[in-house]
Amino acid sequence: MEYLLLQMLNGVQLGLLMFLLAAGLTLTFGIMDLVNLAHGSLYMMGAYIAWMLIGWTDSFVLGALLALPATFLLGIVVEAIVMRRLYARDHLDQVLATFGLILFFNELVRVIWGPAGKSIAVPAFLNRTVEILPGVPYPAYRFAIIVVGALVAILLAWLVARTRIGMLIRAGASNRRMIGALGVNIELLFTLVFGLGAVFAGLAGLMAAPITSVKIGMGDDILILAFVIIVIGGIGSIKGAFVAAMVVGQIDIVGRAFMPDLLKTFLSASAASSAAPAISQVLIYIVMAGVLVWRPTGLFGQRT
Amino acid sequence: MNLITPLRTPRGLITALLLVVLAVLPLLTQAFDQRYLLSIGTRIVIWAIAAVSLNMILGYGGMVSFGHAVFFGIGGYAVGILSHHGVSTGWIQWPVAIVAATLWAALVGALSLRTRGLYFIMITLAFAQLVFYVGGGLEAYGADDGLNISRSRFPGLLDLRDKASFYWLSFALLCGTLWFCSRFANSRFGLVIRGAKSNDLRMTALGFPVFRYRLAAFTLSGAFGGLAGILLANEGAYISPAMMSWVKSGDLIVIVVLGGMGTLFGPLYGTIAFFVLEETLPPLLDLLRKGWGEYWQIVFGPMLVLVALYARGGIDSLFGRRHG
Numbered sequence: 113m114e115y116l117l118l119q120m121l122n123g124v125q126l127g128l129l130m131f132l133l134a135a136g137l138t139l140t141f142g143i144m145d146l147v148n149l150a151h152g153s154l155y156m157m158g159a160y161i162a163w164m165l166i167g168w169t170d171s172f173v174l175g176a177l178l179a180l181p182a183t184f185l186l187g188i189v190v191e192a193i194v195m196r197r198l199y200a201r202d203h204l205d206q207v208l209a210t211f212g213l214i215l216f217f218n219e220l221v222r223v224i225w226g227p228a229g230k231s232i233a234v235p236a237f238l239n240r241t242v243e244i245l246p247g248v249p250y251p252a253y254r255f256a257i258i259v260v261g262a263l264v265a266i267l268l269a270w271l272v273a274r275t276r277i278g279m280l281i282r283a284g285a286s287n288r289r290m291i292g293a294l295g296v297n298i299e300l301l302f303t304l305v306f307g308l309g310a311v312f313a314g315l316a317g318l319m320a321a322p323i324t325s326v327k328i329g330m331g332d333d334i335l336i337l338a339f340v341i342i343v344i345g346g347i348g349s350i351k352g353a354f355v356a357a358m359v360v361g362q363i364d365i366v367g368r369a370f371m372p373d374l375l376k377t378f379l380s381a382s383a384a385s386s387a388a389p390a391i392s393q394v395l396i397y398i399v400m401a402g403v404l405v406w407r408p409t410g411l412f413g414q415r416t
Numbered sequence: 417m418n419l420i421t422p423l424r425t426p427r428g429l430i431t432a433l434l435l436v437v438l439a440v441l442p443l444l445t446q447a448f449d450q451r452y453l454l455s456i457g458t459r460i461v462i463w464a465i466a467a468v469s470l471n472m473i474l475g476y477g478g479m480v481s482f483g484h485a486v487f488f489g490i491g492g493y494a495v496g497i498l499s500h501h502g503v504s505t506g507w508i509q510w511p512v513a514i515v516a517a518t519l520w521a522a523l524v525g526a527l528s529l530r531t532r533g534l535y536f537i538m539i540t541l542a543f544a545q546l547v548f549y550v551g552g553g554l555e556a557y558g559a560d561d562g563l564n565i566s567r568s569r570f571p572g573l574l575d576l577r578d579k580a581s582f583y584w585l586s587f588a589l590l591c592g593t594l595w596f597c598s599r600f601a602n603s604r605f606g607l608v609i610r611g612a613k614s615n616d617l618r619m620t621a622l623g624f625p626v627f628r629y630r631l632a633a634f635t636l637s638g639a640f641g642g643l644a645g646i647l648l649a650n651e652g653a654y655i656s657p658a659m660m661s662w663v664k665s666g667d668l669i670v671i672v673v674l675g676g677m678g679t680l681f682g683p684l685y686g687t688i689a690f691f692v693l694e695e696t697l698p699p700l701l702d703l704l705r706k707g708w709g710e711y712w713q714i715v716f717g718p719m720l721v722l723v724a725l726y727a728r729g730g731i732d733s734l735f736g737r738r739h740g
Contacts, residue, residue, distance in 0.1 A: 147534055149666075197725055203534060204480050205724040208673050211666045212720025219714040336545060336662060343538045383555040390553025397546040401527055404539055408531045 367392020491645020521638020562656020
């Protein structure tokens with residue numbers, strides 16, 4: 113029972129990380145109509161920049177805090193040089209160009225930081241456990257991810273639903289040309305939204321770094337999951353992205369944690385342990401296919 | 417509206433020359449003693465088959481499938497698994513592989529063609545990832561590490577271990593695929609697919625069951641993709657999930673766009689350009705400064721961005737405007 117609870121918390125933590133990534137994607141797609149495959153590269157760059165800054169400042173918190181404006185700047189530069197030219201193009205051009213950006217960033221990281229992976233140590237003050245329930249310890253760092261992730265999700269919900277910029281974002285998602293005609297500087301809005309997405313991606317990358325590791329291509333696999341999430345949730349919907357991220361997080365973790373034991377009842381131990389991660393991934397894609405067959409524009413997507 | 421360009425135009429001449437060079441490539445590589453080039457040539461021909469098959473749906477039909485490399489995997493794994501269990505004859509392996517790829521394409525097409533735009537891109541990717549992870553989870557067939565296999569046998573007919581015979585077989589199959597594609601593009605069936613690309617509402621209003629036409633095209637495309645997978649597995653005598661990773665699907669899209677979408681020979685130009693860049697960029701960068709060659713993708717990536725932004729017609733458009 114405790115094991116189940118802990119694994120579900122891990123699922124929430126993974127889900128929140130993926131939500132941070134998916135939120136930026138769903139915003140850029142919903143508002144700029146942009147398919148950005150290179151979003152995972154921003155996730156990777158966030159982790160590498162944080163690794164570098166943590167090394168310089170010798171403090172996890174300070175390095176992480178400095179990495180956020182750095183990824184924001186990076187996002188704005190990428191938007192100004194490449195993305196801005198892609199908004200009006202069809203999806204195929206966007207796929208091609210951002211695929212090129214993935215190759216570029218993966219190689220750039222290899223040039224700057226070398227091919228070997230890096231690791232970020234869990235900060236000392238979080239390198240312990242907290243008791244989430246009496247007698248049930250949970251790693252403090254993972255708990256911190258849940259707290260930060262939840263705070264950012266709330267902040268984003270507030271930003272989109274309650275502020276002027278959020279109002280513009282929502283208006284932009286439903287009719288870009290109209291708000292342009294109303295005198296809103298949409299170019300600036302697009303740049304801001306892209307930068308915001310980059311910060312979220314970078315935050316997800318640097319928070320995941322102590323758990324996974326900082327390596328080239330780290331954003332590519334999780335990016336596909338983030339796309340699955342926004343497709344399940346309905347493209348452009350922050351709420352959908354959140355719900356779908358939670359579902360996918362649970363499927364992934366529960367599949368990994370419980371599938372081996374279940375499979376061992378009819379497979380050899382080694383076959384079970386190599387098949388289990390595959391099955392949890394497969395389950396995610398089956399859920400996505402099921403949702404799309406049932407609702408071709410996702411759970412919370414706009415009907416067309 | 418003939419897609420085979422007459423010989424007298426520059427495009428026709430270049431294409432004819434290219435096909436002649438490809439047809440005698442084993443003789444050339446033998447004459448100049450460049451065995452390595454023959455193996456690149458073989459891979460180019462095999463990838464070109466896959467690219468032509470992707471072009472049928474992507475170029476002519478506007479269906480941006482981001483999971484075409486999955487057919488490399490299905491074709492390859494069908495051959496590999498049969499060979500692993502002692503079924504070594506190609507007469508059984510190849511039909512089974514093609515049928516498997518066709519059935520999978522029909523299933524994926526039936527589910528994913530209900531969606532549009534980004535949803536279609538992502539659902540085709542998701543189905544490819546599904547097969548990719550299944551391949552990585554098959555402990556009996558090497559899981560992530562893949563499996564060495566023995567090449568398909570066609571006793572008395574040809575020996576696939578002979579590099580030149582294997583090349584010519586692949587080349588003949590590429591010619592067959594190109595021939596099929598030209599017939600497809602000019603047929604009534606192909607015209608419906610192309611019409612649906614520019615305006616599917618209008619085609620529906622004209623009374624064409626667009627979904628069924630698209631599904632048929634998607635399925636055919638998958639069958640030819642499976643053929644490329646069979647050849648790829650035999651070329652390296654090796655199968656692994658890596659042959660169907662999503663990066664390979666991206667590479668195939670790059671190839672089709674680079675060569676010229678919706679043109680018969682575009683995918684072939686694209687494949688050649690892609691492999692030539694892959695082989696020549698590293699040494700060129702090394703010339704600039706020793707050690708830079710390793711990082712060739714830092715140049716290749718921005719090149720893709722530029723192609724997407726400024727060169728939509730691809731290589732095909734370099735040979736002058738298309739008439740008709």
